[in-house]
Amino acid sequence: MPFRISDSFRTHSQKHLDLNSIKELPESHAWTSSNDYPSENSCNFESIPVIDLNNNNHNNINVLEHIGQACKKWGAFQIINHNISERLLQDIELAGKNLFSLPMQQKLKAARSPDGVTGYGVARISSFFSKLMWSEGFTIVGSPLEHARQIWPQDYKKFCDAIEEYEREMEKLAGRLMWLMLGSLGITKEDVNWAVGPKGESKGGSAALQLNSYPACPDPDRAMGLAAHTDSTILTILHQNNTSGLQVFKEGSGWVTVPPFLGALVVNVGDLLHILSNGSYPSVLHRAVVNRTRHRLSVAYLYGPPSGVKISPLAKLVDQRHPPLYRAITWSEYLGTKAKHFDKALSSVRLCAPLTGFADAKDHNGVQVG
Numbered sequence: 001m002p003f004r005i006s007d008s009f010r011t012h013s014q015k016h017l018d019l020n021s022i023k024e025l026p027e028s029h030a031w032t033s034s035n036d037y038p039s040e041n042s043c044n045f046e047s048i049p050v051i052d053l054n055n056n057n058h059n060n061i062n063v064l065e066h067i068g069q070a071c072k073k074w075g076a077f078q079i080i081n082h083n084i085s086e087r088l089l090q091d092i093e094l095a096g097k098n099l100f101s102l103p104m105q106q107k108l109k110a111a112r113s114p115d116g117v118t119g120y121g122v123a124r125i126s127s128f129f130s131k132l133m134w135s136e137g138f139t140i141v142g143s144p145l146e147h148a149r150q151i152w153p154q155d156y157k158k159f160c161d162a163i164e165e166y167e168r169e170m171e172k173l174a175g176r177l178m179w180l181m182l183g184s185l186g187i188t189k190e191d192v193n194w195a196v197g198p199k200g201e202s203k204g205g206s207a208a209l210q211l212n213s214y215p216a217c218p219d220p221d222r223a224m225g226l227a228a229h230t231d232s233t234i235l236t237i238l239h240q241n242n243t244s245g246l247q248v249f250k251e252g253s254g255w256v257t258v259p260p261f262l263g264a265l266v267v268n269v270g271d272l273l274h275i276l277s278n279g280s281y282p283s284v285l286h287r288a289v290v291n292r293t294r295h296r297l298s299v300a301y302l303y304g305p306p307s308g309v310k311i312s313p314l315a316k317l318v319d320q321r322h323p324p325l326y327r328a329i330t331w332s333e334y335l336g337t338k339a340k341h342f343d344k345a346l347s348s349v350r351l352c353a354p355l356t357g358f359a360d361a362k363d364h365n366g367v368q369v370g
């Protein structure tokens with residue numbers, strides 16, 4: 001059977017409240033310390049590195065080294081000079097704004113079905129939490145046409161054009177970033193047979209596009225935009241509008257805000273790169289908090305390997321002293337595992353305990369993610 005991301009991650013329950021018009025936080029959305037209360041942040045002045053992809057010599061270290069350090073230390077970094085035009089970033093933001101500002105009954109015409117992946121709905125990880133999140137989402141895999149037509153029977157073209165152009169540009173950037181991140185581990189194209197075609201050309205991966213909307217919230221300290229999670233990807237490229245909300249978890253520092261910089265994009269290490277790198281580049285735990293006055297929008301490009309490809313620790317990174325820590329798994333299988341085990345998914349594909357003290361970040365950082 002052909003691989004489809006849409007087969008792998010099923011929603012358990014969906015509730016649709018119009019968060020834009022609610023004046024008081026309902027009990028259903030009021031989080032407490034026992035479920036990862038957002039205001040427990042430590043005050044942090046550091047943040048993830050900003051890497052100039054054009055600059056081959058930043059503070060005497062080159063881009064590859066800079067990326068390697070960021071992946072090891074943070075599991076995330078921001079990029080500038082990435083060749084995605086400001087115009088395209090504005091277009092995708094506008095497409096998201098136009099979609100989420102529609103009346104609820106119109107958005108629900110493209111509601112994600114209970115056993116589907118694409119379309120409009122609450123965060124799909126909601127089923128792992130007793131409280132609901134202060135956000136709404138729209139997931140696209142491949143062409144947005146079918147859902148766009150359900151929402152705008154005549155007027156779907158503008159939305160589809162923006163999404164499709166964004167997907168094309170993101171695919172190129174994600175491929176480039178994957179080779180930079182793997183390159184920083186000493187991995188070349190010869191070492192990854194599934195990513196290279198017969199003529200030595202790079203093969204494209206699979207991807208999903210996630211539009212996230214976080215309306216202004218009457219009680220932001222007790223609400224959660226998107227609960228702590230890692231992405232089940234090789235890497236994720238995130239565009240956030242000019243309102244902060246994304247936080248990454250760093251061992252020893254706690255939750256650290258990722259400030260939005262005009263034109264910059266955030267890159268996250270996902271669980272599959274964690275596996276490929278045999279744990280050297282841990283996937284980053286992250287979440288989105290909300291804001292009393294400002295509406296926030298983010299667009300995540302979730303990039304993974306081509307269909308059917310088994311992902312396992314790369315042979316070059318494995319030896320007697322560094323045995324493979326994870327078993328081989330396809331993206332589709334991993335998404336199924338994540339849908340079942342959520343924050344325990346990575347541990348559930350683990351083969352053995354590491355020899356060197358390293359452990360899955362989520363297993364020992366004390367942050368409750370599920």
Ligand SMILES: C=C1C[C@]23C[C@@]1(O)CC[C@H]2[C@@]12CCC[C@@](C)(C(=O)O1)[C@H]2[C@@H]3C(=O)O
Pocket residue numbers: 005006009117123124125139207208210229230231232233300302335338
């Ligand atoms: C490819 C995918 C990754 C994702 C599940 C999905 O099938 C499509 C949406 C993705 C997303 C976006 C928001 C956070 C996340 C955990 C979720 O609930 O849906 C991720 C999923 C993931 O990375 O596991």
Ligand SMILES: O=C(O)CCC(=O)C(=O)O
Pocket residue numbers: 210212226231238240245246247286287288297298300
């Ligand atoms: O909105 C954000 O900043 C985070 C979104 C996110 O983590 C995701 O879509 O996977």
Ligand SMILES: [Fe+2]
Pocket residue numbers: 229230231236286300
């Ligand atoms: Fe995420």
